[in-house]
Amino acid sequence: MKAIVVKPGTKGFELKDYDLREKLGDHQVMIKTLYNGICGTDRGIVSSKLSFSRPQDGFSELILGHEAIGMVKEVGDNVVSFRKGDYVVPIVRRGCGECLNCKVGRSDFCETGKFVEAGIRGKNGFMREEFVDDEAYLVKVPEAIKDIGVLTEPLSNVVKAIDELFQVQRRMIWNCEDGAYSCRNAFVIGTGPIGIFFSLMLKTFGFNVYLLNRRDPSPKEEYISRKINATFINTSKGLSDLPKVDVIADTSGFPSAFIPLLNKMNKNSALILFGTQSGDKTQIDADLITFFVENNIALFGSVNANKLDFKEAINYLTMWKEKYGDALSSMITTRVKPEEASKILLEKPSGEIKSVIEW
Ligand SMILES: [Zn+2]
Incomplete structure (x- = not known):
């Protein structure tokens, strides 16, 4: 599996084969990545300016990427909300499991600071050909907005x-x-x-x-x-x-x-x-x-968002696409293949609103 990998604390990134040997659990979903969005956080990690970025426990490197949309490839035996072919967006932050906010799904208000964030701190991200994630951390995207669904996070x-x-x-x-x-x-x-x-x-x-x-x-x-x-x-x-x-x-x-x-x-x-x-x-x-x-x-x-905010973001994107037409899709100003990721990760293309990697 190809993945875009960084060593937090050092500059640069690498596109390389990276086999995590992820097994699909009963409540998990395997997702083929379609697009990753790039934001200042990604560039901050790649340029080694974000001091809080760190690899997942047990890893020396971090797979980058927290903005993503993908398509369900396979579902675990007990998955109820998704089926093969569904479009999905993963949630970024995963709670500490200790504080009350995290225990009730409001890790965006985590009180201990011991949360992890995919592609940013303590959890491998989504800049890779495919990933496995828990059903609970995914939201479904209607096919009608599959072209702009990658904007769900940041929205x-x-x-x-x-x-x-x-x-x-x-x-x-x-x-x-x-x-x-x-x-x-x-x-x-x-x-x-x-x-x-x-x-x-x-x-x-x-x-x-x-x-x-x-x-x-x-x-x-x-x-x-x-x-x-x-x-x-x-x-x-x-x-x-x-x-x-x-x-x-x-x-x-x-x-x-x-x-x-x-x-x-x-x-x-x-x-x-x-x-x-x-x-x-x-x-x-x-x-x-x-x-x-x-x-x-x-x-x-204000920082971060919870699952309901992701669901609402998808509703807004659906409504705005109907109302404003191509004004939304025109926000995606640059699309590159993973092999050309340096064009958007190391610099900001001129006239950029949102740059994406297309897998
Ligand atoms: Zn917490």
Whole structure:
């Protein structure tokens, strides 16, 4: 079996034959991989910048890959939810088995930190010709979205963050007079796949969405923002055109990108931190803290997703494909074979929204 393998802590990767001799258990499913998505986490591991990446216990190397879609090849004797030929997406994080959140399937809120994540830390990932996984960690993908199903993860993480947003904002009446959110503005900072998914989610609830970047949109970004009726703003040309805002979702991880926007925040608004970076040393002062306190502004970070978020992500993809047509599939900007993986793992292709490996 061919697999893309890394040695966490050292730079680079290798495509090689890698026989794990996985046996199919009674509650397990064997999956032929169709596509893997590539994200900053994969590139962070390959460039040895993610210090928390580690191999599975008993291994010296890690099979990379946490975004995947595959087709069921074979099912174990006691598998009830899947059959041969089904399209499936695997869940990334597996719980610690100790804390209450993990015991009830909410490993995205693991309290011990002893979870593992496929292709990232402590568990072999999905960048390989085939893999065996427990039925419980798979979600079914309708054939109608098999072309974009590889986007389920990352979208699942955004579904979780938006769910948290509404849970937090339930602290008061936040909807508009019509019961929806058409009187509310949202800034989404960063226009990668996560930024586009935040925009799509917020549009779905009726928000007026502004997609923010420090540059003009690429032709693809311009096409997608027009199609979903979101306003693309180049913030390097100034912020004066921007209205007051009710929710900011930062996907950039750069404080210098979102701190200048905070004085646009309305009373009772919310700031979602989703992106991660290092190096940006922007400072905050006591006046900003006062502003947050005096205006009931909520701030929360969000990471990962649970099984229900994956299932919801699949529902959203199905609905959006119907509504927005090729705007979704056009998010997949680069497809390469495993032999050409260096073109997308070692560098970011120009104009990239999402790059995938096709097995
Ligand atoms: Zn846990």
